[in-house]
Amino acid sequence: MSSIATVFTRSRKAQTGTSLLRPSVLLAFGALGVTVSWALVPGLFTSYDPIANVGPSLQAPNAEHFFGTDSTGRDVLSRVIYGARETLTGALMAVAVGFLVGTAMGVLSGSSHRSVDEVLMRIVDVLLAIPSLLLSLSVIILLGYGTVNVAIAVGITSIAAFARLSRSQVVQVSRSDFVEAAYGSGGSFGTVLWRHILPNSLTPVLALAALQFGSAILQISTLGFLGYGAPPPTPEWGLMIAESRDFVATAWWLTTLPGLVLVITVLSTNRLSYAIQARRNA
């Protein structure tokens, strides 16, 4: 997933404008703003309990229940709203795991002896060689099911991308004149790394983190759909869609509407990270 994202940023450079005020970017900001506020204060947006029976079951969308109700009479919109917290915190955790471990590996690899570098990069090669879904499934089989374990598993799949990028950044920055000068004027390895190399290599890594966020949302909902995430009454987007699979023929809103929210959220995240990337490159 991650390398697809990097491919995108490279090829979009030519065509996207540099302004953060383009209508599509503003829309993405708006959509993401809504999702984030759902996650922060879900109670403000719905008065229905996400796991309680609040009305007749399998009602089509109407003025009272905008997204309809599910097979046990729960309000679908309020489940989607409360589900935003589940999904966004999961994605945040996943990106944090990939970012911290990957960047540590990359920095260590780029700034230490060749033998250390070789060993770390072969580990990265192995991580890259295993398809990301299979890698996260292997981690889940070891750790067990659950929201946190799924987030860790998804995070582990992005370690390789962070490690490669941060390593190449560190190597690039270490060769520049001002780092040579910092060493020349008596700086120790630690201070030069902390004060010059790290701050200068961090920006592209942060851009990658933004991109990984969207892909983490997709992966987490896929694992939730397969049933490895949070247990059933939890309002998680992937799990909600899995639970209403049997009602596809009669109740289209149960799968279609939560899925649309998911697509719009991922699309907005991707749009924003491209915009940030384009601005940085300009």
Added chain:
Amino acid sequence: MWSYVLRRLGQALLVLLVAFTATFFLLHYLPGDAVIARYGSPQLGLSSAEVAEIRASMGADQPVWTQFWLALTGFLTGNLGYSAQTGASVSSMLTTALPETAALTLTSFLLAVVLAFTIAFTSTFGRFAWLRRVMRALPPLFISIPVFWLAIVLIQIFSFQLGLVPVIGASDLQALVLPSLAISVPIAAPLAQILVSSIDEVRSQPFVSVVRAKGASTNWLLWRNVLGNALLPALTIAGLLFGELIAGAVVTETIFGRSGIGRMTEQAVANRDMPVLQAIVVLSAATFVLINLIVDLLYPVLDPRLRKKVRV
């Protein structure tokens, strides 16, 4: 040239060996014992001596390194171990499941290539500006759609609303349509994006103006000069697309109830069947490494400019 080939081959083998070793030791030190899990239940009525005998017959009482060596040579000779759940040989399980998944992934891949070319060509050479803009917006949208949701929406539309693909009693070919369509969408996206940008890049090169000035038509230019050059960058993501195909197979085979390797993977995780998952993980890593090796070796063959660089 040969030293380059040998070095790449060595790297590939090393990656596979590390992947195998890592999964082996994770499996070995995982809490739980496959032999006890299968033969230790009181209903079978086996005495502890008999369980120990089974253990010895499977080599599970040997020191770790002997077991590691046996497992490694087993993998190399096609013996992938036994399922902790059913006791069936993993190699025979894989052989039964492989044709189903091969048909699905091949169809999806072909569909994705067709889709990617359509998007790339229409977005570059489309007659109307609005059409080109719509086409350029498709790949970012495609990459944001989860396969599991798309598959369900496709069932909703094509099976239940339009009644085009029967849910029950579909022919083999009919049953392939919806899952491969769902898998192909996220695969077509990066492919189309790479094609678009490399067509853009090649088109702006001086040699294209020269060929055009000599009187070549747009079609001639596209097929003879642009396409070949634009295809090369697409090769670099071949390994990546393989990973997406596997992920798509796991999801769609589960949704459509197809008994392929994806379904096998899903069930291995549900049953905590480590030997099965280990075999699938190691084999897909091997395929990924093999694809990348072929691409790396093929690149200088297809692009004469690289051939020189490698020799020097």
